[in-house]
Amino acid sequence: MKTALTVLVVAPLLAACVADAGEVIALGSKKFTESFVLAEIAKRSLEEAGFRVEHRQGMGGTIILWEALRQGSIAAYPDYTGTIQEEILKRPMAASIGELRQQLAQYGVGMTGELGFNNTYALVMTRARANQLGVHKISDLTKHPDLRLGLTPEFLGRRDGWEPLQRRYELNLLNVRGIEHTLGYVALLNGEIDVKDAYTTDAKIGENDLVVLADDLRFFPQYRAVFLFRLDTPPRAINALRRLEGTLTEASMIHLNEIAEQTRDYSSAADWYFKQMGRVGRFSGPESFAHRLVRWTVRHLLLVSLSLAAAIAIGIPLGIYASRGGFIGESILGLTGLIQTVPALALLALLVPIPFLGIGPITAIVALFLYGLLPIVRNTATGLREIPPQIRDAAEVLGLKPRTRLLKIFLPLASPSILAGIKTSAIINIGSATLAALIGAGGLGEPIISGLNLNDSTTILEGAIPAALLAIAAQGLFSLFDRLIIPRGLRLRPA
Amino acid sequence: MILFHQAGKSFGNAVALRPTDLTIAADKTTVLLGLSGAGKSTVLRLISGLLEPTTGWIEIDGRKLTRDSLPKLRRRMGYVIQSGDLFPHLTARQNVLLVAQELHLGTGEMNGRVEELCALTRLPGHLLDRYPVELSGGEQRRVSLIRALMLKPHILLLDEPMGALDPMVRAGLLTDLKSLFERLNTTVVLVTHDLVEAARLGDWVVLLNAGRIVQQGPLAEFSLCPAEPFVSEFFHAQTEKLAA
Numbered sequence: 035m036k037t038a039l040t041v042l043v044v045a046p047l048l049a050a051c052v053a054d055a056g057e058v059i060a061l062g063s064k065k066f067t068e069s070f071v072l073a074e075i076a077k078r079s080l081e082e083a084g085f086r087v088e089h090r091q092g093m094g095g096t097i098i099l100w101e102a103l104r105q106g107s108i109a110a111y112p113d114y115t116g117t118i119q120e121e122i123l124k125r126p127m128a129a130s131i132g133e134l135r136q137q138l139a140q141y142g143v144g145m146t147g148e149l150g151f152n153n154t155y156a157l158v159m160t161r162a163r164a165n166q167l168g169v170h171k172i173s174d175l176t177k178h179p180d181l182r183l184g185l186t187p188e189f190l191g192r193r194d195g196w197e198p199l200q201r202r203y204e205l206n207l208l209n210v211r212g213i214e215h216t217l218g219y220v221a222l223l224n225g226e227i228d229v230k231d232a233y234t235t236d237a238k239i240g241e242n243d244l245v246v247l248a249d250d251l252r253f254f255p256q257y258r259a260v261f262l263f264r265l266d267t268p269p270r271a272i273n274a275l276r277r278l279e280g281t282l283t284e285a286s287m288i289h290l291n292e293i294a295e296q297t298r299d300y301s302s303a304a305d306w307y308f309k310q311m312g313r314v315g316r317f318s319g320p321e322s323f324a325h326r327l328v329r330w331t332v333r334h335l336l337l338v339s340l341s342l343a344a345a346i347a348i349g350i351p352l353g354i355y356a357s358r359g360g361f362i363g364e365s366i367l368g369l370t371g372l373i374q375t376v377p378a379l380a381l382l383a384l385l386v387p388i389p390f391l392g393i394g395p396i397t398a399i400v401a402l403f404l405y406g407l408l409p410i411v412r413n414t415a416t417g418l419r420e421i422p423p424q425i426r427d428a429a430e431v432l433g434l435k436p437r438t439r440l441l442k443i444f445l446p447l448a449s450p451s452i453l454a455g456i457k458t459s460a461i462i463n464i465g466s467a468t469l470a471a472l473i474g475a476g477g478l479g480e481p482i483i484s485g486l487n488l489n490d491s492t493t494i495l496e497g498a499i500p501a502a503l504l505a506i507a508a509q510g511l512f513s514l515f516d517r518l519i520i521p522r523g524l525r526l527r528p529a
Numbered sequence: 530m531i532l533f534h535q536a537g538k539s540f541g542n543a544v545a546l547r548p549t550d551l552t553i554a555a556d557k558t559t560v561l562l563g564l565s566g567a568g569k570s571t572v573l574r575l576i577s578g579l580l581e582p583t584t585g586w587i588e589i590d591g592r593k594l595t596r597d598s599l600p601k602l603r604r605r606m607g608y609v610i611q612s613g614d615l616f617p618h619l620t621a622r623q624n625v626l627l628v629a630q631e632l633h634l635g636t637g638e639m640n641g642r643v644e645e646l647c648a649l650t651r652l653p654g655h656l657l658d659r660y661p662v663e664l665s666g667g668e669q670r671r672v673s674l675i676r677a678l679m680l681k682p683h684i685l686l687l688d689e690p691m692g693a694l695d696p697m698v699r700a701g702l703l704t705d706l707k708s709l710f711e712r713l714n715t716t717v718v719l720v721t722h723d724l725v726e727a728a729r730l731g732d733w734v735v736l737l738n739a740g741r742i743v744q745q746g747p748l749a750e751f752s753l754c755p756a757e758p759f760v761s762e763f764f765h766a767q768t769e770k771l772a773a
Contacts, residue, residue: 428614431577431686432628432676433603442627446618521618523660 058086059271062099062111062474065092066215067300068153068235070484071290072112074300075307076261076275083274091300091484093474095188096121098386100262102474104141107394109267110275114153114257118145120194131258142265144272147279149259151287153235155189156254157247163228164245171248172203175229179206184213184227194255196231202253216486233257235284237291259287281311298490323496326481331500334477337395337467338504341402342460349407349459350452353414354440367415370408378405378466382473398470398477405466406459413455417448449520457512464505468497478504530555531576531684531716535585537740538571545571547740548584553733555590555683558710558717560731562724564763567737569720573686576718577608590683607677608686612693614673615661621672622657629679639679646675649712651705667698671705678713687719691726703729724767736760 059080063073070091077087090108093099100122102108115134119125123137135145157172164170167178175181189195190212200207213221218230219238232239232246239246259282261275282290286307294303352370356363376384381401391397421444429439445452471479478497485493517525530553537548546568553559561569574580575587578599587594589602608614615624622643629639647654652671661669670690677685690706691699707729710717721727727734728748735745744756755761 422613424610424613425616427579427610428608428616430579431603431606431608433600434628434631438631443616443618447616523618523620523662526660526662 058088059110059267060088060090060108062090062093062102062108064096064099064111064113065094065483066233067237067291067294068233068287069112070300071294071303072149072259072261074304075278076110076112078304078308079274079277080271083270085268085271085274090474090476091480092471094472098473101386102394103143103262103264105394106264107474109271110261110263112149112259113262114259115148116154116194116255116257118260118262120255121192124193138262139265144263144265144267146261146263146272146276149261149278150280150282151235151284152256152258153233153284153287154249154254154257155195156232156234156249157229158222158232158236158239158244159229159247160222160225161243161245163225164247169247170245171250172199172205172253173250174247175205175207176203179208181207181209181228182226183207183210183229184218184221185210185231186215186218187212189231194253199253202251235287235291237288237295240288241292241295282307286310298493327496327500330476330478330480330497331504333395333475334464334467334479334501334504337398337402337470337475337477338460338463341399341463341467342406342456344399344403345406345410345459346456348403349410349455350414352407353411353452353455354418356411356415357418363415367412370411373404374408378469379472381405382469386473394473395470395475397473398467398475402463402467402470406463409455409458409462410452411455413451413458414448417451417455418444420451421447446521447524450516450524453512453516453519457509460508460512461505464501464508468501530590531718532588533572533575533585534588536575536582536587537584538575538580539583544740546575549742551735551742551745553716553718555716556714557732558719558730559733559735560727561718561720561735561737562722562727562731562763563737564722566739568740569735569737570688571740572737573688573718573720576684577606577686578603604680605683606686607674607680607682607684608688609670609673609677609690610688611690612666612669615669615676617661620658620660621664624661624672625657625676625679627676632680642679643675646678649678649709650674665698666694667702670694670702674709682715684716684718685713687717689720689722691721691723706730724764736763738763 061073061077061080063069073089073091077089080087093102093108096113096117099108099111099113103111113122115131118134118138119129123129123134125137129137131145131147138145157175159169167174167181169175169178185196190197190210196210199205211227213227213230218227219242221227222230222244223242229247232244234246238244261278263272263275290303290307293306294300297303352366356366373381378401381404382397385391385397385401388397391400425443425447429443434443467477468479468482470477471483478501481493481497482501485491485495485497531551532553533549533551535548535550536546537544538546549572551572561572563569571580575582576589576594578594590605592598592602594602615621616627619627625643626639643657644654647657650671652668652675656664656668657672661672664672674690691702694702703726710730717730719726719730731748733745734748734751736743736751738759744751744760751760752764755764
């Protein structure tokens with residue numbers, strides 16, 4: 035019965051997913067506005083060339099995108115020459131475009147020509163604070179060791195980031211902490227920090243009248259925007275990406291970033307770009323909300339149902355073992371309980387480096403499976419342990435085979451408890467699956483993360499409300515399952 | 530015939546049944562009588578193989594009771610306890626037919642057997658389609674009896690089968706059991722603390738106290754020549770209860 039129901043739920047989802055997989059080019063972007071906008075522009079260009087494109091927004095930092103590209107879960111994403119040299123190829127010396135391209139080819143990755151602008155790192159301060167302290171260039175910071183710096187975690191860790199910058203300028207600043215990019219601007223404007231890292235094409239610089247500290251020792255390398263793509267991408271798609279080469283100046287990129295942040299809509303920024311280029315009309319237009327919602331929800335349900343099916347298939351047998359107690363039984367309960375104490379985000383992060391997992395839906399399903407295990411194992415064990423001794427005696431003296439006892443007597447009697455465990459697990463997973471978007475697995479977490487990056491609550495709610503509704507729907511669905519699966523004799527009240 | 534050869538049972542330091550010799554005659558009704566904790570249920574659980582003796586051994590119909598012989602010997606046993614031994618998720622009929630189905634016995638034959646046993650235990654046949662929770666205590670005991678008797682057991686074990694029933698129902702079931710045992714003509718071992726049940730049903734009565742057999746024989750002998758003061762005390766207490 036249970037298997038039948040699972041198949042009933044999962045099969046159409048799988049079919050939808052498989053049908054969806056043909057002819058689609060997946061693009062990735064990093065977790066900041068400019069990357070979103072560039073990927074959106076590339077998406078339009080590819081659609082113009084006749085491809086169906088999925089844009090996986092804000093998948094993470096450089097390494098996550100690079101791994102996703104190499105594993106093939108995305109076909110292309112925008113990056114910068116400085117990042118490629120420092121973070122991906124880890125070359126200390128400046129390299130020409132040609133040299134970079136040659137080295138990338140060893141990984142099966144190609145690189146377009148420069149899109150046109152240089153988006154390098156910079157340190158910024160509010161104009162008032164900079165004037166007050168008389169800080170105009172980075173070397174001025176040596177005079178103010180007590181300044182508070184709020185730097186993005188990525189900048190703090192980069193080979194061309196904070197550590198080497200500090201050495202080059204012989205800075206001795208004590209008050210440095212990590213803060214997420216968007217929140218860092220809020221902190222800077224509130225005066226909670228004095229200095230933060232920024233990108234030179236950042237719309238926030240103009241908007242908030244920030245001062246870019248001059249790089250007087252010429253520390254920052256060139257960060258020329260390009261697209262990285264898999265060499266096995268169809269040539270027509272590569273050409274569509276290459277049509278973007280040399281079409282974006284610093285000024286136009288700043289403007290695009292501004293549009294995106296003001297309208298909180300990347301596709302309107304892309305609209306502006308294509309209008310500028312005289313290339314309007316042939317793209318499919320922005321994906322409608324209904325279509326996006328269906329795509330997110332189907333993916334979300336797929337993640338939850340596959341992981342839940344696996345958790346049921348593995349969890350019930352483990353629960354049966356655990357119900358017998360002893361060292362192994364207690365170990366099973368202890369171990370599954372231990373997994374539950376690992377924060378969902380940390381579990382995802384731990385799984386990403388494992389071979390064959392990496393970035394994408396499979397890792398998310400594995401993490402959700404591990405997460406969903408405990409309630410099912412524990413409830414199966416408890417349900418079985420709570421079977422009254424008279425019933426156990428009766429089943430034994432009747433001479434029923436152990437298998438019959440388990441399948442026909444004990445499991446049906448434990449079914450209310452087991453089902454409650456499955457329900458708990460499903461509802462936990464519907465919530466946890468929103469984190470899957472962080473590793474490019476899609477689902478309703480996509481708008482939540484993109485909304486967090488934009489500081490836009492409407493976008494967050496586009497994911498959060500459907501996720502909450504799904505959890506409520508699951509609750510209802512399981513009440514129905516209760517009626518179907520729990521034997522009638524257990525649901526009756528005494529006459 | 531069931532033989533105990535110095536069979537006893539302890540749980541750690543707690544002795545439930547001291548090493549005991551006991552002969553339970555075939556085709557008779559033997560009543561194990563005693564207060565709670567006397568060891569009478571332990572005797573029954575040892576016979577049914579739910580417990581393994583910690584000393585001595587048990588012989589049933591000439592075969593030693595071991596883990597290997599247990600499954601076969603169990604096919605000859607029916608077992609009924611006070612309450613709660615019916616599977617609540619199955620209807621009365623499913624409870625009764627469960628073992629027959631596992632053994633792939635003929636449906637027609639089994640349905641005939643069910644009808645026959647319904648008549649013997651005086652259970653209205655339509656009640657078989659109810660779940661245990663929808664049946665009264667007396668009806669549940671009858672269903673449990675039918676389940677125990679389905680495969681024509683040589684040995685019927687009953688552990689306080691009337692213990693959880695109210696007095697009226699109990700009186701009715703007692704009469705029915707009496708005639709049932711007479712007609713079945715099989716070995717019955719019944720555990721009770723109730724002297725009336727022992728008097729009505731027992732061909733042979735075994736009185737236990739503190740894990741030891743105090744006296745055995747036809748009940749009439751107990752008051753005539755009590756083996757030790759406990760026997761008189763036990764009888765006195767029960768008859769006083771009757772008078773009050």
